[in-house]
Amino acid sequence: MARFVDLTLAGTANGMVYAALALALVLIWRSTRIVNFAQGGMAMITTFIAFSIVQRGGSYWLALLVAVAAGLLIGAVAERLLIRPVEDKPPLNAVIVTLGLLVFLQALAGMIYGGTPRSFSPAFDIRGFQAGDRRLLFSPADLFTVLAVLAVMAGLAVLFRYTSLGLRMRAAAFAPEVARLLGVRVARTLTIGWALAAAVGALAGVLVAPSTFVGPNQFDATLVFGFTAAVLGGLDSPAGAVVGGLLLGVALSYLSGYAGSDVVTLGALVVLIAVLMVRPAGLFGSTGERRV
Amino acid sequence: MLEVAGLVATYGAVRALDGVDLTAPAGSITAVLGANGAGKTTLLRTVNGLVRARAGEVRLDGRTVTGLSPEDLVRRGLGHVPEGRGVITELTVEENLRLGGLWRRDRRGLRADLAQTYELFPLLGARRARTAETLSGGERQMLALGRALMGRPRLLLLDEPSLGLAPRVTAQIMAVLRRLRADDGLTVVLVEQNARSALSIADRGVVLNLGRVVADSPAGDLAADERLRHAYLGF
Numbered sequence: 195m196a197r198f199v200d201l202t203l204a205g206t207a208n209g210m211v212y213a214a215l216a217l218a219l220v221l222i223w224r225s226t227r228i229v230n231f232a233q234g235g236m237a238m239i240t241t242f243i244a245f246s247i248v249q250r251g252g253s254y255w256l257a258l259l260v261a262v263a264a265g266l267l268i269g270a271v272a273e274r275l276l277i278r279p280v281e282d283k284p285p286l287n288a289v290i291v292t293l294g295l296l297v298f299l300q301a302l303a304g305m306i307y308g309g310t311p312r313s314f315s316p317a318f319d320i321r322g323f324q325a326g327d328r329r330l331l332f333s334p335a336d337l338f339t340v341l342a343v344l345a346v347m348a349g350l351a352v353l354f355r356y357t358s359l360g361l362r363m364r365a366a367a368f369a370p371e372v373a374r375l376l377g378v379r380v381a382r383t384l385t386i387g388w389a390l391a392a393a394v395g396a397l398a399g400v401l402v403a404p405s406t407f408v409g410p411n412q413f414d415a416t417l418v419f420g421f422t423a424a425v426l427g428g429l430d431s432p433a434g435a436v437v438g439g440l441l442l443g444v445a446l447s448y449l450s451g452y453a454g455s456d457v458v459t460l461g462a463l464v465v466l467i468a469v470l471m472v473r474p475a476g477l478f479g480s481t482g483e484r485r486v
Numbered sequence: 487m488l489e490v491a492g493l494v495a496t497y498g499a500v501r502a503l504d505g506v507d508l509t510a511p512a513g514s515i516t517a518v519l520g521a522n523g524a525g526k527t528t529l530l531r532t533v534n535g536l537v538r539a540r541a542g543e544v545r546l547d548g549r550t551v552t553g554l555s556p557e558d559l560v561r562r563g564l565g566h567v568p569e570g571r572g573v574i575t576e577l578t579v580e581e582n583l584r585l586g587g588l589w590r591r592d593r594r595g596l597r598a599d600l601a602q603t604y605e606l607f608p609l610l611g612a613r614r615a616r617t618a619e620t621l622s623g624g625e626r627q628m629l630a631l632g633r634a635l636m637g638r639p640r641l642l643l644l645d646e647p648s649l650g651l652a653p654r655v656t657a658q659i660m661a662v663l664r665r666l667r668a669d670d671g672l673t674v675v676l677v678e679q680n681a682r683s684a685l686s687i688a689d690r691g692v693v694l695n696l697g698r699v700v701a702d703s704p705a706g707d708l709a710a711d712e713r714l715r716h717a718y719l720g721f
Contacts, residue, residue: 358588365574365585372572375534377560377589377637 200331201451202444207336208419209443210343214398215420216427216435217347221391223429225367225384226277227285231292234417235299236272236392237399240264241408242303244400245314254317261396269392273385281384303410311409320404339401346397347436350390354432363387415459419446422466428479437477487512487673488533488641493542495532502528504697505542510641510690515667515674517688517705519681519719524694526677527569530643533675534566535559546641561589565639567630569646575619579610582618582629586636596636603632606662624655631659635666642666644676648683656680660687681719685709693718 215233222230230236243264244257252260276295280287318334354360365373366383374380398420399413406412423442427434442465449461469476488510495503502525510516518526531537533544535556544552546562560566573582583603587596604611607628613621618629627647634642644663648656664687666672678684685691691708693701701714708714715721 358584361577361581361585362588364577364581368576369572369574371536372568372574373585374536374556375560375566375568375572376585376633377557378585379557 196328197451201447203330203332204336204451205444205447206440207332207339207443208447209423209440210340211398211402211416211439212419212423212443213436213439214343214346214394214401215417216424216439217350217432218391218395218398219421219424220427220429220432220435221350221387221394223424224432225363225387226273226281226288228277228288228292229421229429230388230391231289232272232295232299233391233395233420234413235296236265236268237395237417238303238408238410238413239268239299240392240396241314241399241403241413242307245307245312245403245408248315254315258317258397258400261400262393265393265396266389269389269395270385272392273388277384277388278381300410307408307410309410311407311412314400314403314408316404335404342397342401346394347432350394350432359383359386418459419443419462422462422469424476425466426469426476428476431476431478434476434478487514487547488675489543489545489548490529490533491543491545493529493532493544494540495528495537496540497528502697503532503539503542506694506697506699508692508699508702510673510675512640512673513667513671514690515663515676515688517681517684517691518675518677518694519679519684519691519708520694521718521720522679523696524718525697526694527645528697529694530645530675530677534564534643557589560637560639563638563640565634565637565642567627567634567642567644567647569649573618573621573626573629573633576617578615578617579621579629580614582633583610583614583636586633587638590637595638599636599638603635606635607632624651624658627651627655627659631662639672641673641675644674646677646679648678648680653683656683663687681715682709682721 218233219230222228240261244261247257247260248254272295276291277288280291316335318338320333320335322329322331322333354364362378363383363386366378366380370380402416406416419442423438424435426442427436427438442462445465446458446461450458490506490508493503493506494501506525506529518529520526528537532539535554539552543550546564551559551562577585583600587599590596609625610629610632613625618626621629647659660683663674667674676684685705685708688705691703691705692699693708693714695718700718701708
């Protein structure tokens with residue numbers, strides 16, 4: 195029983211990171227119908243920026259702040275410079291562009307920081323909370339991860355639900371042409387969407403770095419988990435991304451605890467394929483064509 | 487108010503508009519009629535900036551606006567009621583309405599206009615918190631119209647407002663248009679397949695066929711011209 199609780203708690207912390215990455219993918223998918231394969235690369239670069247700040251004696255919080263700000267900037271620039279020109283083209287073009295960006299970012303990181311993964315210290319203690327005479331598999335650092343991602347999600351929910359910028363962004367995502375006819379500058383909302391997504395990804399990167407380390411290819415697996423979580427939740431749904439991330443995190447934690455950590459990636463792959471075969475729209479996705 | 491001169495628009499090799507001229511004076515209602523594929527919708531989409539004109543000019547209040555984006559045209563007083571009751575079904579009724587005026591700076595005026603819209607369409611007020619998906623066809627048309635009015639347009643473009651609606655609902659919408667014209671001096675251009683109901687409220691009718699204007703006369707004359715009616719209007 196104690197083992198089960200431990201695995202559930204550990205899975206929740208991991209799941210929140212997957213949820214954040216899934217959310218970043220969903221934000222972009224919803225507005226531009228593009229799967230951003232560069233998401234992991236963008237998060238990796240921003241985490242390296244955080245790493246550099248800490249290395250030069252900056253505080254963790256300054257590093258986190260700068261990483262998120264850099265995420266905003268990188269997301270906006272990527273959309274304006276790279277995605278905008280292929281927005282009206284077949285979807286494959288955009289996919290190739292994001293893959294190209296991923297390769298570019300990984301090469302860039304390799305040139306600057308080398309290929310060896312670097313360690314990244316967390317903001318809080320990574321020893322589990324004491325519960326009676328034993329330690330839980332859930333640390334203050336894990337708690338911070340959960341709370342930070344929850345706070346960002348709540349913030350996004352408020353932004354989308356209650357602000358006029360959020361209304362514009364939703365309108366642009368659901369019906370871009372109608373939105374334009376009502377005066378919404380749709381191109382601008384797309385840039386903002388990419389910026390927000392990259393910022394959320396940047397947060398996820400800094401949160402996950404203590405356990406994966408930072409390196410040019412270090413986030414590849416995490417991105418696959420984030421992508422699986424997004425597909426599980428239905429690529430279209432922010433709430434689905436969160437639920438998908440948590441479900442996947444917990445499921446993979448059980449798998450790792452009861453069957454061994456070697457099969458975790460395989461487990462994610464099985465989930466991905468199963469969802470695509472049984473329920474391609476995901477748990478929360480809207481199926482079929484949009485009716486107007 | 488709106489002047490269109492020699493407008494040409496193409497889809498690939500097809501000349502959807504082949505030199506269209508049209509004038510809609512301030513405070514008038516103009517009906518653009520014609521069969522399917524005559525170029526009616528393309529005309530609207532070229533005027534509102536969604537389709538780029540190959541040649542010709544669009545003028546609003548004497549100023550050339552050809553090539554401006556839809557977003558900018560809205561800010562110059564163009565209102566739009568898209569085809570197929572283009573309400574955004576995922577958003578609530580109130581969100582749809584707010585969207586129509588989001589570009590405006592005067593918050594207070596917006597609040598007043600929202601209240602006024604609910605007065606004009608009490609049904610929308612009763613359903614303000616529901617998603618537009620739950621509305622009937624007629625209610626959606628009201629919503630699309632109310633939403634366009636939230637931008638306080640001086641020129642309102644309507645694309646097939648009566649499509650798929652019960653005659654009673656169509657009459658209601660036409661009555662609202664007439665009232666807006668009388669009260670606020672709104673200029674209206676409506677594209678309609680349903681020539682009879684459109685001509686009943688229009689001052690002028692323009693008939694398109696294969697991208698060209700084949701008739702442009704007072705609405706009464708058009709309705710009385712049996713040859714034209716049979717050839718292009720189907721009644």
